Amino acid sequence: MKKYLFILLFLVTKSTFGQDLKLARKVIDTLTSPEMWGRGYTRDGMGKAANYISATFASYGLIPMDGKDFKQAFTYPANTFPGEMKLVLNGKPLVPGKDFLLSPESMGQQMEGGLTQKDSVTFINPEHRLLLLLKDKLTWSAAPTVADYTVIEVDHKAISDTPENIEINLENKFIPAFPAANICAMVKGTRNPDSILLITAHYDHLGSLGKDSYFPGANDNASGIALLLNLAKYYAMHPQPYTMAFICFAGEEIGLLGSKYFTEHPLIELNKIRFLINVDMVGTGENGITVVNATLHPKEFAIFQQINQEKQYLPKINSRGKAANSDHFFFTEKGVPAFFIYTQGGTAAYHDLNDQPKTLPLTSFENLFRLFVDFNTDLMK
Incomplete structure (x- = not known):
């Protein structure tokens, strides 16, 4: 029993x-x-x-x-980033989260222009205070502040050529x-x-x-x-x-x-x-x-x-x-x-x-x- x-x-x-x-x-x-x-x-x-x-x-x-x-x-x-999140690099649209991220403190902006290469992974547009970085892995976070610049991180596997031309419409909202x-x-x-x-x-x-x-x-x-x-x-x-x-x-x-x-x-x-x-x-x-x-x-x-x-x-x-x-x-x-x-x-x-x-x-x-x-x-x- x-x-x-x-x-x-x-x-x-x-x-x-x-x-x-x-x-x-x-x-x-x-x-x-x-x-x-x-x-x-x-x-x-x-x-x-x-x-x-x-x-x-x-x-x-x-x-x-x-x-x-x-x-x-x-x-x-x-x-926060509640709305538009458009990035076109060398004529190729990229997918937010999957192909690219914004650094969490980034300001939003809408622009179209060229990029200047600084090294193998760093590209800039000084006029728009824009920095683009090529990354092996995309890892995001959150920020309690908003900056006077925009940093875009791109998965290097998402593109096949050197970044030269960029078009963005990135919306942020600071609360x-x-x-x-x-x-x-x-x-x-x-x-x-x-x-x-x-x-x-x-x-x-x-x-x-x-x-x-x-x-x-x-x-x-x-x-x-x-x-x-x-x-x-x-x-x-x-x-x-x-x-x-x-x-x-x-x-x-x-x-x-x-x-x-x-x-x-x-x-x-x-x-x-x-x-x-x-x-x-x-x-x-x-x-x-x-x-x-x-x-x-x-x-x-x-x-x-x-x-x-x-x-x-x-x-x-x-x-x-x-x-x-x-x-x-x-x-x-x-x-x-x-x-x-x-x-x-x-x-x-x-x-x-x-x-x-x-x-x-x-x-x-x-x-x-x-x-x-x-x-x-x-x-x-």
């Missing part, structure tokens, strides 16, 4: 985690859909993503961190106070509600380059939000001794602005955070994970390693020191113990049109979920 009971429990456990993976796929597909338009600065992409996450927290039974609203509103400046919001929720602790374990991830991405091309951001960071929402659902169903808190940040891609704002206007007392885990780009895992701040918190990192050695969740856990490369950073600067975790291996798509859900393997997603649950359990002992 005990044998059959064990098998039944095993099957139930596998089924539960299988459902988690299905949920992850649904979240990632939703956040990367054309409706969300790259979760950025045009077509209300970031706002729609914020509404979706808020509604999801509510459906799971979490409560707002401030007791009133899941959204912590704030603003910041952003340079001095772009409205954004961090999405903040929690499950109250049953025994020690003033002790907090915090899971964070950013939900914003790069949005669009023009009216026809958007950046899906599947790994960066729909994958992190999918893991966070899975954990939120689990902890809503299984309240813990400590309060389990969750923050989905806006403004990460433009300079960690959401997490900076939260640490300057905290909705919880930062000194009550027992530990923070920030996840960003966790959609792969063939080669394990890397833990930023591992060297700052050797005791907690040893717990991570011990759990993984016993359970064999991941092929490898790499240790890394302090780095200002994601939303954990401003918490670290305020003295909050924190890890930033990302997976390794798999797709190499990053800040480009190829970061799509269909190429995201989610190799270690279920085991990373298990590792986080075990780690949090150990911290509450």
